[in-house]
Amino acid sequence: MxxxxxxxxxxxxxxxxQAQPWNDKTHLTHQDSLRGSVTPEREWWDVLYYAITIKPDFLSKTINGFNTIKYKVLTKDNKGIMQIDLQRPLKIDSVKLGNNRKVSFKNEMNVWYLNLPGHQSDIDSITIYYSGSPHQAANPPWDGGWVWTTDSLGRPWMTVACQGIGASTWYPCKDLQSDEPELGASLTMIVPDTLVAVGNGRLEFEKQIDSHTKKYKWYVVSPINNYAICPYIGKYVNIKEVYEGLKGPLNLSYWVLDYNYVKAQSHMLPQVHLMMKSFEHWFGAYPFYEDGFKMVDAPGYGMEHQSGIAYGNGYVNGNxxxxxxxxxxxxxxxxxxxxxxxxxxxxxxxxxxxxxxxxxxxxxxxxxxxxxxxxxxxxxxxxxxxxxxxxxxxxxxxxxxxxxxxxxxxxxxxxxxxxxxxxxxxxxxxxxxxxxxxxxxxxxxxxxxxxxxxxxxxxxxxxxxxxxxxxxxxxxTTNIPEFEYKVSGNELQYRFINCVKDFSMPVKIIADEYFWIKPTESWQSLKLESQPKKLYVDRNFYITSVVL
Structure with a gap:
């Protein structure tokens, strides 16, 4: 049971x-192609850095902000039209080039085309100002988007879960998984000073900007997936420690809701140490020493936000x-x-x-x-x-x-x-x-x-x-190979069916002693020393078996 x-x-x-709106599509549209492919308006430029600033309003469930995108021109043989992705109901308000020149644009649903005629610089930047009500996640992270919720004490708690549905649900970007900002990214959050804002990587500064508002800026120096950039805003407290890893001291940081402080110390810290030791053994050094390792309490399930992992497992074992x-x-x-x-x-x-x-x-x-x-x-x-x-x-x-x-x-x-x-x-x-x-x-x-x-x-x-x-x-394919075999005296005959053309795979057979065979689609035979009392495929192989 x-x-x-x-x-x-x-x-x-x-x-x-599978119910994610982006992934559970039965009818594909032109917008899907614009989002998922390298269009002419994308291929001529390469993202180098995102500098995102946002100011969320919990009561109205709106955000306004801007993203300064540093980019490299890959070919000057282009029409100067840049594709930017920003999903409705958010909208772009204005755009400026790095020289403060205004840029015109037009909109096709979730795609925005910026007109950059005569653009010749090898490296340039563009700032996109935007605002509106971002798509709300109904069941994060599976139905993704912006998360407006409260913690168990009824206090505001905000974050994002957007893998699949896309980072363009909450900030303007080149929403293409193959083009990461290779120089990293920063995320600046302007929030009520009763809350704490946490982002990926390291904290550059925390500033009081008026009597009720604070500004937090976080940054990473490593390339990062669009969907892995994430704001966390709530009543956080911090636990810090240093782990001696394969590349030396690694900063470990845990941003947890204040009432989870004791549970985090007893449950999370020891298991993170065990995980890090095991994975550095099997996979090599943790890949983001420069940005540190961080786990952050998050509403919903959990998500692999780079150097700022969303944790939503309730401080219990299992899933x-x-x-x-x-x-x-x-x-x-x-x-x-x-x-x-x-x-x-x-x-x-x-x-x-x-x-x-x-x-x-x-x-x-x-x-x-x-x-x-x-x-x-x-x-x-x-x-x-x-x-x-x-x-x-x-x-x-x-x-x-x-x-x-x-x-x-x-x-x-x-x-x-x-x-x-x-x-x-x-x-x-x-x-x-x-x-x-x-x-x-x-x-x-x-x-x-x-x-x-x-x-x-x-x-x-x-x-x-x-x-x-x-x-x-x-x-x-969705087919599982079927291992057909028959034993006649001390002769074993076998083959695979229900498999791709020319399929073969070594298989370990358990009999009186174990041995290996390599079935194909054609019948083969093997003489055993004697008729086996038992014979079956090792359970570590995900295949089906039929004895004839």
Whole structure:
């Protein structure tokens, strides 16, 4: 019964994830193409830096502000038309070039075209002033947007959750995942002085600007995803400490609601230390030492905002006190701390160029759970956990989505992607080699946007094993290979069906002794020393088996 309840709750969570307005589209529009593709009005310029300033009004649920975008001209063979994304009901009020020259613009729903005729500078900046009522998140982070809510004492609490629906729900930007501001970003928030404003990275200043208002400026020096920039505004207090990591002292910071101070010290700090030690072992040094590591109390669920992770797990173990593997092992650690922190390596440092390849973020972050469990519990506990999550696989959509329209793959990128990586690790059959592949990925693609093919090719090359058919099968189809076999005396005959063309995969067989075979689509046979008393596929392989 406990297993059934956990699976039911996980499916509810995954269904909510799929209910994001941006991702749950059955009818694609011209706006989807404008948002998801490299248009002529986008390709000629490269974002270098965002300097965002906002002033939210809690009572009216409006914001006004501006974003100064520093950019590089990639080609002067352009018409000087710049595409900026800002979603309704927000609107652009005015635009100025760095030389203070006013810029004209026109609007096509959520896309704004700025007219920059005669623009020739290699590096320039533009400031976009905007205002209005941002799209409100109905159920963050799944139905994303701006969050206006109150804490348990009825005090204002504000933040943003916009992965999928897009950062352009709350600030004007080039809302394209492949173009991160490589020099970093800053976020300045003007708020009532009864509240505290927290952002990504480090605090540059906190200023009292009048008798009732304060200004906070936060900044990062690393490249950052548009959707990973996030304001947090509420009754926060801070806990600081220093962790001695692979690159030396790492500033750890916890911004928690004042009434969570004691719980955070006893629950969050020890688990962050364990997570950091495990992940630096498996993935290499934390990728944002310059910006520090921070967890911030947030309404809703949780989100991998870079160097400022949103935490909403209520200071309990499991995933909101549920173990969706149904094994009990998931209740021994805080899922949100482990999973969202893993995204600092996979999602924030290594980022998919296109949301269609979001599996790169989620599958690796999900498999981080298993490596964490290996370190602090046992290898068998991790195996049982990953096998238990198969009950949540729906096989209704491929894990890779549709390119150039912002369409993510199906929710199976979480449990199915985790199981695919588990098989790859099992086939490599050398944990130190597997670890070096993960560390190497984080060096090779450090602070970069990547494609699925780059990740596939890297794993194939460094492992010395061609996993191409396995990637095709588990990422690009909804079919699960079926292992057909029959035993006649001491002869084993076997093959795969329900698979992609030319599919083959090493499989570990458990009989009187274990052995490895490599089935293909064609029948093969193997002479055993004697007729086995038992014979089955090792449970670590996510396939189905049929004995004929």
């Amino acid at each position: 406990r297993r059934l309840i956990s699976c039911f709750l996980f499916c509810l969570v995954i269904n909510k994830i 909101h006190a549920v173990d969706y593997s149904g094994t009990g092992f998931g209740m021994k650690w805080d899922f949100l701390i482990v999973h969202e922190s893993a995204h600092e390596w996979f999602g924030n440092s290594i980022t998919a160029k296109d949301p269609a390849d979001k599996w790169i973020h989620e599958s690796f972050a999900c498999y981080a759970d298993i490596l964490y469990m290996k370190d602090y519990f046992s290898d068998s506990a991790g195996n049982e956990y990953v096998i238990g999550t198969r009950d949540n696989i729906k096989n209704d959509e491929p894990a890779i989505g549709l390119y150039n329209i912002g369409k993510e793959g199906g929710s199976d990128m979480y449990p199915k992607g985790r199981n695919m990586l588990h098989m790859i690790r099992y086939i490599i059959n050398d944990d130190e080699k597997f670890r070096q592949i993960l560390i190497g990925m984080n060096k090779e693609f450090y602070h970069q946007t990547v494609t699925t093919k780059q990740i596939e090719n890297y794993i194939n090359e460094k492992s010395g094993i061609d996993f191409s058919a396995i990637f095709d099968q588990y990422l690009r």
